[in-house]
Amino acid sequence: xxxxxxGGTFDPIHxxxxxxxxxxxxxxxxxxVLVVPAAHPPHKSGVSFAGYEDRVRMADLACRDYASLxxxxxxxxxxxxxxxxxxxxxxxxxxxxxxLYFLIGADAFREIQTWHRWQDVVRAVTxxxxxxPGNPYAVPEGARVERLESLDLAVSSSExxxxxxAGARPREVPDCVLEYILERGLYGSHxx
Numbered sequence: 001x002x003x004x005x006x007g008g009t010f011d012p013i014h015x016x017x018x019x020x021x022x023x024x025x026x027x028x029x030x031x032x033v034l035v036v037p038a039a040h041p042p043h044k045s046g047v048s049f050a051g052y053e054d055r056v057r058m059a060d061l062a063c064r065d066y067a068s069l070x071x072x073x074x075x076x077x078x079x080x081x082x083x084x085x086x087x088x089x090x091x092x093x094x095x096x097x098x099x100l101y102f103l104i105g106a107d108a109f110r111e112i113q114t115w116h117r118w119q120d121v122v123r124a125v126t127x128x129x130x131x132x133p134g135n136p137y138a139v140p141e142g143a144r145v146e147r148l149e150s151l152d153l154a155v156s157s158s159e160x161x162x163x164x165x166a167g168a169r170p171r172e173v174p175d176c177v178l179e180y181i182l183e184r185g186l187y188g189s190h191x192x
Contacts, residue, residue, distance in 0.1 A: 004028075028146060039075045129145055
């Protein structure tokens, strides 16, 4: 099996997240992408704007029509989870010959050497790095990297949150996710 971890805050998940995961499945012949909302993201100062349950539910909604995308609660709980913890938990479930990938944006990959036990992360997975405009990156020694450069995904969750708070209906958010956001009043949104 060829499995990719796609972690993030997904605050909120948007169409570019889904497009990147689907493109990775196609280009690298992945059997499955595990979409893993971070319960307590270490690189975001522990801040998320929507609670964990809401972010998991939005990810479920965004991925529901794609059999190869599966939302995982592997990072659920009160403890801070680092990527290496998630990787090691998943490795324990894999069969010999299974391949583990890590789908990541170029902006996050650029910071890989600041991650907890980053050398272990680099040894454990093959990265699929999604290019983002204005985010060049260097590949650390020993890292195995596949580049996903065909997508131009200049979408930002922080910009989406600002638009929602201002009363806009960002088109970058899947309709089912936008409905959920509006029903729950997330990100300062409101139905009108």
